[in-house]
Amino acid sequence: MSSLRALAIASEMAPFVKTGGLADVVGALPHALAAENIELRTLIPGYPEVLGVLHAGETVLEFEDLFGGPAWIHAARHNGVAIYTLIAPHLYAREGGLYTGPDGADYPDNAFRFAALAWAGAQVGLGALDEFAPDVVHAHDWQAALAPAYMHYAERPRPATIVSIHNIAFQGQFPKELLExxxxxxxxxxxxxxxxxxxxxxxxxxLQLADRITTVSPSYAREIETPEFGMGLEGLLRARADRVSGILNGVDEETWDPATDAHLETRYDHWSLPSRARNKAALQKRLRLRVDPDAFFIGVVSRLSWQKGLDLLLDVLPQFMRGRAQLALLGTGDKTLEEGFVAAEAAHVGRVGVHNGYSEELAHMIQAGADAFLVPSRFEPCGLTQLYALRYGAVPIVSRVGGLKDTIVDANEMALQADVATGLQFSPTTAEALAIALREAERLFGDAETWRKIQVNGMRTDVSWRNPARRYAKLFEDAVAANIG
Incomplete structure (x- = not known):
């Protein structure tokens, strides 16, 4: 098929602004799809952090009044990627986070901040730019999801439309009085x-008006059609099941590569795993833990929330600490959980290390220094940290949900015999099941030969964007063909 032109619309994009995996996916897709002969340009809001980097370029579209003030689309390139920035100072030039103010509360005008993003993207989709007319518009999460609606109600020829769900728990609901x-x-x-x-x-x-719906793992695509995981949208998704697909995320193999990672004490690959021990010692020193090469060292890098199941870890931690275990945790979020882990650090001096906040360097050090990496989520659309863990030889311990189930091969007896295991899964997502999984992981860790096989299997797993990019390309092509037909 000849080259397709696609417009992505998203509220965040690595490396400019990021609160989670959405930004990583949006940042990776342009390069990944270029290999599939798809030209993908991305529209993101003009937050101050973005404008500080993407200041070169030109204005390609102006809006006299975009929900309360003038705005314009600025076109620039960064590392070979074409990026459209929606500059609207009245909507995006403010202190605080992407979605919340300095007080932690949602901005009261978020409906307009992200309707503006969707509206601007819809205008590009409907042909407002001379330089670029997309064949398909790909909207990410609720912040961009009005774009298919705006194009639908314009009742004009339009490109194919796709909405991707990165986390269905966040839906963007606003009063009906805002309709006009x-x-x-x-x-x-x-x-x-x-x-x-x-x-x-x-x-x-x-989800109602897009031509296609995708989410970030096959299992999550099925789960969100059920009341347990659908968050009220399961009926709509079941009705449109023939339009729903799940495509796993990939990882940036250049950023996340233990053989070249500048954040590490020692670089390594699966052929040189013994040298990984020096990273374990460096991590223990960084977090003021007892330097013990034989301690079973668990790593966590996560938003601290009920969804992520970190309350379960707090519940089992006293029992887990009875052995020779250690814990490194990097994350921020729920204040009760933050305080709980700080208290655990104080109660287990030299064995629990906690960093409330985020540090890119420490995130890489944990992946390279921990023996195992824990993701006990109650639901997980895909997850990226367990994929990083595979590449770094930190054996993942994950709940059997969503993308975690799809990406980790459980170290059950048959998988161990066949030498295909890459981690451990547990179910149901309860403290009791987590405690059992941690005990089993510690037992396997005590068998150095078996543990090393699991590590090597994980490090040799293809977690790149190559296969996901092929699936996205096929999705785009099918959507465009159906739209033309």
């Missing part, structure tokens, strides 16, 4: 449009 201010026609407030339990649902609108 959001430039949506009265007929849009309907069960087959943007209406969602008496409100306006941004994600719901995208």
């Amino acid at each position: 201010p959001l430039r949506l026609p009265p007929r849009a407030f309907d069960i087959d449009g943007v209406e969602y339990y008496g409100a306006i649902g941004f994600l719901k609108a995208g």
Whole structure:
């Protein structure tokens, strides 16, 4: 097929701004899809952090009034990637986070901040730019999900549309009184449009009106059709099941490569695993832990939240610490969990190390220094940290949900005999099951030969973007062909 042109719309993109895996995926897809003959340009908000980097370039589209003030789209390139920045100072030039103010509360005008992003993307999709007319528009999560709705209600020829769900728990719901201010026609407030339990649902609108729906793992694609995981959208997703697919994320193999990683004490690969021990010692020193090469050292890099199951780890930690175990935790989020892990650090001096916040260097050090890496999520669309752990030889211990289930081969007896195990899975997602999994992992760690086989299997697993990129390319091609037909 000849080259396709695609526009991605997203609220964050690595390396400019990031709160989670969404940014990593959005940042990786342009390079990954270029290998599949797809030209992908990405539209992101003009946050101060973005404008500090993408200041060169030119203005390609202006809006006299975009939800309360003038705005314009600025085109630039960064590391070979074409990026459109929506510059709207009244919406994005402010202190605080991407979605919340300095007080931690959602910005009261988030409906307009992200409707503006979707509106601008829809105008590009509908042909507002002379330089670029996309064949497909790919909207990521609720912040971009109104774009298919805006194009649908424009009732003009439009490109194919795809909405990707990175986490269905975040849906973007706003009062119905905003319908007209959001430039949506009265007929849009309907069960087959943007209406969602008496409100306006941004994600719901995208899932209802996009040509295709994708999420970030095959298992999560099935899970979100159930009441347990669908967060109220399961009925819609079941009704559109023939349009839903799951495509696993990949990882940036240049950024996450223990053989070249500048953050590490010692670089290594699966042929030189014994040298990894020096990274374990460096991590123990960094976190003021007892330098013990034989301690079973668990690493966690995570948002601290109920979804991520870190309360379960707090529950089992006293029992886990009875042995020779150690824990390194990097993360921030729920204040009760933050305080709980700080208290655990004080109660287990030299064996628990906690860093509340985020450090890219420490994240890499944990992957390279921990013996095992824990992801006890109650639900997990895909997850990237367990993929990093595979590459770094930190054996993943994961709950059997979503993308965790799809990416880790459990070290059960048959998998160990066949020498295909890459980690451990546990289910259900309870403290009791987690405690059993940690005991089993510590037992396997005591068998050096078996543990090393599991490490090597993980490090040799292909977690790149090559296969996901082929699947995205096929999805784009099918959507475009159906739209033309």
